[in-house]
Amino acid sequence: MAEQLTGLADDRALLGRTSTAERVSDILRGRIAEGFFPPGTRLSEDSIGGALGVSRNTLREAFRLLTHERLLVHELNRGVFVRVLTVEDVEDIYRTRRLVECAVVRGLGEPPYDLEALAAVVEESRKAAREGDWKGVGTANIHFHRELVALAGSARTDELMRSVFAELRLAFHVVDDPRRLHEPYLARNRQILQALQAGDRTEAEKLLATYLDDSLERVVDVYRRRVGEGEALL
Known part of the structure; x- marks a missing residue:
C-alpha cells in the first residue's frame, strides 16, 4: 500500500484545480444551454477568467472539458469558440434524443408519476409565450x-x-423565427404531460416520438435553406 500511495501527495493540488475546472465548465455549459453564448462566439480567457475569478490554467482545463463535449472548438492561433453545428450534428442530436427520451417514457414504472416539475415547466413556457x-x-x-x-x-x-x-441550444440559434419553431410545441408538451398524468405511457411515447421527428424536420430544414446540406453555418 505504501508503494501505491507514493506520489499521491504531489497530486493533491490537482484535486482542487480539477474540481474548480469542472465547476467552471458547469457554469459555461449552463450559459451555452441558456443561450448566452451563441454559436461562433469567441470566448475570451481574460474576460471570462476575470469574471469568474479563476486562473488561466483552470479556465483552459474547463475549455478542454467542453471541447470534449463538442460544445467548444479550439482554432489554432485564433482561440476558443462556441461550436457551430452542421446538419449531420443536428440529426445525430435528435437521434440520441429519440433513443433516450422515448426509452425513458417507455421504461417508467406504474403510475402515478411525480410530474410536478414537468407541469411547472409547461406553465413556465406558457407564461413566456404570453x-x-x-x-x-x-x-x-x-x-x-x-x-x-x-x-x-x-x-x-x-x-x-x-x-x-x-x-440543442446551439441548433436553435440558427432559427431565424423562434416563434414559428417553438409555438407548436407548447400544446404538444402539454399533451405529453396529460398522457403521463393519465398514466398512459404508450400514448406519451407516441406523442414524444412524433414530436421529435417533426422538430428535427423543422430545424434541419432551416439549416439546409441557410447553408446547404452538410455545410457548417458560418
Whole structure:
C-alpha cells in the first residue's frame, strides 16, 4: 500500500484545480444551454477568467472539458469558440434524443408519476409565450425535456443528456423565427404531460416520438435553406 500511495501527495493540488475546472465548465455549459453564448462566439480567457475569478490554467482545463463535449472548438492561433453545428450534428442530436427520451417514457414504472416539475415547466413556457418571449419558450422547452429525462431517476442518463441539450441550444440559434419553431410545441408538451398524468405511457411515447421527428424536420430544414446540406453555418 505504501508503494501505491507514493506520489499521491504531489497530486493533491490537482484535486482542487480539477474540481474548480469542472465547476467552471458547469457554469459555461449552463450559459451555452441558456443561450448566452451563441454559436461562433469567441470566448475570451481574460474576460471570462476575470469574471469568474479563476486562473488561466483552470479556465483552459474547463475549455478542454467542453471541447470534449463538442460544445467548444479550439482554432489554432485564433482561440476558443462556441461550436457551430452542421446538419449531420443536428440529426445525430435528435437521434440520441429519440433513443433516450422515448426509452425513458417507455421504461417508467406504474403510475402515478411525480410530474410536478414537468407541469411547472409547461406553465413556465406558457407564461413566456404570453409575454412574447420566444427565446424563453425555447429555454423552457429544453427544460421540459430535461425534466422528462429526469423521470428515469438515473444520474448517468441526466449527465449524458446535459451536454446533448446544451448542443440543442446551439441548433436553435440558427432559427431565424423562434416563434414559428417553438409555438407548436407548447400544446404538444402539454399533451405529453396529460398522457403521463393519465398514466398512459404508450400514448406519451407516441406523442414524444412524433414530436421529435417533426422538430428535427423543422430545424434541419432551416439549416439546409441557410447553408446547404452538410455545410457548417458560418
